[in-house]
Amino acid sequence: MVRIAFVCTGNTCRSPMAEGLARHILGPGVEVESAGLAAWGGDPANGKAIQVLKEKGIDIASHQARAVSRDILASADWVIPMTQTHERQLKDAFPEWSSKVKRLGAWHSQGKYQDVRDPWGGSVETYRQCAQEIETLLHEVKTGLKAH
Incomplete structure (x- = not known):
């Protein structure tokens, strides 16, 4: 069983979408969770993120934001942040686990992607584009x- 923790800022947009999409794309044998570097524990996923994933048949309505913790990083095989800044913050704060921190865009075989931009405050279409980018990178x- 491979365990992956997706990380963004508030754990209400990108990382919950990545968690929901990953459950469908990565399949059995991969356990996924998400957290945020500046998350307010218990906040729901953003309504637009919920809507966009619902359009794909994925339900993240019960998601509750939580902050990154040592326990999350310790139990994960891979910690996948959304941006270079998140990656640097995680490696600085948790140097003992820096070898398993690799931002989502760095998995791309041609290194084409850098950061997954935050859709927060954007339109539903912005969230759709973000979800599509995450989906592509999850493959x-x-x-x-x-x-x-």
Whole structure:
């Protein structure tokens, strides 16, 4: 069983979408969770994130935000943040686990993607574009996991 923790800022947009999408894309044998570097514990997923994933048949309505913790990082095989800044913050705060921190865009085979931009405050279409980018990158993660 491979355990992955997705990390963004508030754990209400990108990382819950990544968690929901990953459950469908990565399949059995991969356990996923998410957290935020500046999350308010218990906040729901953003309504637009819920709507966009619902359009894909994925329900994240029961998601509750939580902050990154040592326990989350310790139990994960991979910690996948959304941006280079998140990656740097995680590696600085938790150097003992820096070898398993790899931002989502870094899994892309051609290194084409950098950061998954935060859709917060954007339109539903902005959330759809973000979800599509995450979905594309999760297929790269799936390929990368097979290689490990």
